[in-house]
Amino acid sequence: MPELPEVETVRKGLEQLVLGKTVDHVIVSWNRIIESPDIEEFKHQLIGETLHSVSRRGKYLIFHWTHFDMVSHLRMEGKFDYCDADDVVTKHTHVRFVFTDQSELRYLDVRKFGRLTLLPKDTAENYKGIKKLGPEPTNEMFKLEDFVAKLKKHKKAIKPLLLEQTLVTGLGNIYVDEALFMARIHPEQPANTLTLAEIEVLHQSIIECLQKAVDAGGTTIRSYKNALGEAGTFQVNLQVYGRNGEQCPNCGNEIAKIKVAQRGTHLCSICQRLHD
Known part of the structure; x- marks a missing residue:
């Protein structure tokens, strides 16, 4: 399972790759990956959304879109791949965020344990899994x-x-x-x-x-x-x-x-x- 250092490294990589990208459409091929809202609403709400930043809380990634927060937990073997829209879709690809410039962010998960949740903007800290977390392991936060x-x-x-x-x-x-x-x-x-x-x-x-x-x-x-x-x-x-x-x-x-x-x-x- 990716732990904090791995998730932080993913976060840094995503910020290099996809900040400023705008969603053209979303393809979901394994519905259980989407925790909420329902699949059609998840896909519809992200159309036209631009990614402004990616933060981390514990082992959770938080994607800050124009009007929404998207919480991602990679669980055992979830990962994100960045590629061109015409690249071959590999096995275990479950969610594809297709951007207007024809690049894609793809979520892959061999075990299908990971979850994505779309929330109103600036409410990720109230997400059930995040609310109970202790302080971040830094001298400033971890007293x-x-x-x-x-x-x-x-x-x-x-x-x-x-x-x-x-x-x-x-x-x-x-x-x-x-x-x-x-x-x-x-x-x-x-x-x-x-x-x-x-x-x-x-x-x-x-x-x-x-x-x-x-x-x-x-x-x-x-x-x-x-x-x-x-x-x-x-x-x-x-x-x-x-x-x-x-x-x-x-x-x-x-x-x-x-x-x-x-x-x-x-x-x-x-x-x-x-x-x-």
Whole structure:
């Protein structure tokens, strides 16, 4: 699943490619991709709309058209391709935004889990999936004191708690493993047992891990590519994710893969010890 760094890279790519484009017509070949409104209204309302900007909230992309916001969640394997209108329509292409200059933005999704939702202009922040999101993982938005207070209220293991997106948004399975390793915290450590020192390190590790991944263009796992068709490079910097059986870069211990809340989880049992 594309995580925050991948979605941010897609956003940047889209802004290079399609800002200022005006929709001539929209073709939808898999109706379930469109969450709302109904298919015909979705297609009709976008005719004549010009794309002014693309923003991101957590893992959601928000397309700012002249009169509408369009929220996109890529889910497992959704992606956007930019091409000419006469280019061959490849398999798994489900939505085509055909522009007046005969270029196209195409939404492709092997698993068909992604969703597009058209909303009145400037209302994307009220979208059901966006309303519950925690702060963006930046020093300006992600305040340490708030993070400390919220963690102290939860007995849940730290990894699944971070995956909920309510304490801070944008962390998926890959970057939770990486941030917890950087902070030397066991993924099953109950959140309310973390020391202030551990929370401070974790807070900074989350910010640094995601920023480094954004700078590297995201992580390529299986089929991820950004809107420019380029694979991200952060996978070469992963310290534990996907490296089970290899040596820990800190201590040389073998990196293990376990299940935490039904998610494959990578850690070093020496660097990341459970404590009372």
